[in-house]
Amino acid sequence: MSNEEKDKESENKEEKKIYKTKDQILDESFKEAELLKTGKSETKVPQIISKRPFIKVGILIVIIALIGLIIINYIPFMYLNYETDSSSIIEFISYEDFRFDQIEHEEIYSLFESTCYDCSENSDSYVGLTYNDFIDTPKFTIYIFYIMIFTGSLFTFFILVDSRKNFSENKITIVHSIFTAFIILTGIIILILNIKFLDANLLQHLNKPFIQALGFNRFQMLFFMPYFLILISAILFIIGLILMRLNLNKAENKYNCDISGNENIHYKFGSKI
Numbered sequence: 001m002s003n004e005e006k007d008k009e010s011e012n013k014e015e016k017k018i019y020k021t022k023d024q025i026l027d028e029s030f031k032e033a034e035l036l037k038t039g040k041s042e043t044k045v046p047q048i049i050s051k052r053p054f055i056k057v058g059i060l061i062v063i064i065a066l067i068g069l070i071i072i073n074y075i076p077f078m079y080l081n082y083e084t085d086s087s088s089i090i091e092f093i094s095y096e097d098f099r100f101d102q103i104e105h106e107e108i109y110s111l112f113e114s115t116c117y118d119c120s121e122n123s124d125s126y127v128g129l130t131y132n133d134f135i136d137t138p139k140f141t142i143y144i145f146y147i148m149i150f151t152g153s154l155f156t157f158f159i160l161v162d163s164r165k166n167f168s169e170n171k172i173t174i175v176h177s178i179f180t181a182f183i184i185l186t187g188i189i190i191l192i193l194n195i196k197f198l199d200a201n202l203l204q205h206l207n208k209p210f211i212q213a214l215g216f217n218r219f220q221m222l223f224f225m226p227y228f229l230i231l232i233s234a235i236l237f238i239i240g241l242i243l244m245r246l247n248l249n250k251a252e253n254k255y256n257c258d259i260s261g262n263e264n265i266h267y268k269f270g271s272k273i
Contacts, residue, residue, distance in 0.1 A: 057243065058156035061183065065148035068232050072138050075225045080108065083218040095225065098134040110214050126207040127200045137193050141229060148186060155179050180243040187236030190229055197226035
């Protein structure tokens, strides 16, 4: 093939490309005009799928429960600073001291004895607390922390299984709602069990003359472990409220999605807490 023939062939190819390009442009312009007439758009709406992240709130609940157990077993229950006619005592008393009856100074027991002779051991004393309060309250709180560890681990296991099985939205919502209610209820129970130790500080001032009649010339009582437990109850309550708000936001988004009829948007529960 001569050079002239090659040049002609290449020119023919270029002309075909140009004509082809013009045809494509005309075809696209025609389609756009038709779409404008009908009011429809060819633009595809991307499908929005939010990934369900690994929710760490179950692990957080387990950690909080472990911290609570450490506080009960290693933080002093209370601080006593008092003075009698024979001695002046400063002492830190732990839960183990009450549990195994290892309090050295006998006059401390008189602070928590019943104010009446024919009443039970749980009757109110001058500080609003009895000896049993220092034993039973931490014991029941320990049981609650064990339940928290079990429930938090179970919830974490559910999240791990859900990442593989991809449960339905209704099942996920039910489990999250139950777990949220458990967190709030747990915080309330811990608060109710330990709120009495806040009241004891007020009662010791109101009943100061009666306490002095027991032989205490000067008396000061502060609590440590119950205050930390009350703080934990507040943290649990706040976490529960945050989870409740997230569940409500998810339900609202799902409701708006159903109303709009947009089936391309899938809302899944997500939180990095």
